Amino acid sequence: MNPKTAIKIMLLILIAVIVFHVSIILKLIPYEITWGGRLKNDSEMYVFETISILINLFLFSILLIKGKYIGEMIPLKIVNIILWGFLILFGLNTIGNIFAETNFEKYFTLLTLANTFLIWIILTKDKKRTHHKELS
Numbered sequence: 001m002n003p004k005t006a007i008k009i010m011l012l013i014l015i016a017v018i019v020f021h022v023s024i025i026l027k028l029i030p031y032e033i034t035w036g037g038r039l040k041n042d043s044e045m046y047v048f049e050t051i052s053i054l055i056n057l058f059l060f061s062i063l064l065i066k067g068k069y070i071g072e073m074i075p076l077k078i079v080n081i082i083l084w085g086f087l088i089l090f091g092l093n094t095i096g097n098i099f100a101e102t103n104f105e106k107y108f109t110l111l112t113l114a115n116t117f118l119i120w121i122i123l124t125k126d127k128k129r130t131h132h133k134e135l136s
Contacts, residue, residue, distance in 0.1 A: 001121055001125075002121075003122045004067060006118040006119075006121040006125075007063050007066060009118055010118045010119070011060060013111065015060075018053055018057065024045065025046065033102055033105075035048055036102070036105065037102060059086055063122075066079050066080075066083065066122060080123060083119055086119055087119045087123065090113075093112045094109055094113045097109040
């Protein structure tokens with residue numbers, strides 16, 4: 001899989017994740033089945049879900065820059081550092097989801113593992129292509 005395809009897949013996943021979090025805020029999905037069942041009231045849910053949406057929108061923006069869908073508002077070196085951070089975050093989140101208390105959250109192991117894999121492709125295959133172009 002090439003990095004451009006991985007970016008497109010990640011963008012689609014992020015849209016779905018954002019819709020999921022908006023659905024929790026709109027109470028279409030009960031927040032009790034998310035966040036490991038740790039949320040105690042609506043105000044906690046609003047804070048956690050808003051932060052989650054903002055983080056996902058940030059990653060979405062970073063991927064748009066990496067895929068050259070929007071202008072380079074920040075240097076690609078910084079974009080890559082941010083993506084490495086998300087790679088680590090998704091890797092740790094995958095481990096956390098494996099040990100989640102609810103089956104619903106355990107299913108998210110597949111999503112976080114896929115995100116880890118896709119970001120790995122975006123970072124490593126892009127580097128190989130860039131290095132290959134420099135040698136030509």
